[in-house]
Amino acid sequence: MQNGICEAFNSKMRDELLNETLFFGLDHARSIIAAWVTDYNAARPHSALGYQTPAAYAAQLAAMGDRLHETEAFRRSPIAPSAQAGNCHPPALVSAG
Numbered sequence: 001m002q003n004g005i006c007e008a009f010n011s012k013m014r015d016e017l018l019n020e021t022l023f024f025g026l027d028h029a030r031s032i033i034a035a036w037v038t039d040y041n042a043a044r045p046h047s048a049l050g051y052q053t054p055a056a057y058a059a060q061l062a063a064m065g066d067r068l069h070e071t072e073a074f075r076r077s078p079i080a081p082s083a084q085a086g087n088c089h090p091p092a093l094v095s096a097g
Contacts, residue, residue, distance in 0.1 A: 012040075 017036045023029040045051040052060070 013036070017033065021032055023032065040054075042053055042055045045053055046057075049057040
C-alpha cells in the first residue's frame with residue numbers, strides 16, 4: 001500500500017503544482033514547492049486522516065503516544081502462556097471402542 005500512497009501524492013503534486021506553474025529558476029522552484037508542501041501538510045484537511053491536516057494528525061498521535069508511555073493501564077498480559085520446554089506435542093485422543 002505504501003506505493004499507492006506515494007503515487008497518490010505524486011499525482012496530486014503534478015496536477016496541482018507542476019502542471020500549473022512555470023518555474024523561472026531553481027530558487028523560484030524551491031520557494032513555490034516549499035509553499036505548496038506547507039499548504040499540503042499544515043492547511044489542507046485529508047479525508048484519510050478524518051479530515052484533519054497531517055500536522056494536526058501528527059500532533060494528535062504524538063500526544064497519544066505520550067499518554068501511552070505514561071500509563072500502565074494499556075499494557076496487557078500475554079494472551080497465552082509460553083510453551084513449557086519438552087512438551088511440544090499435545091496428548092493424543094484415543095477413541096473408545
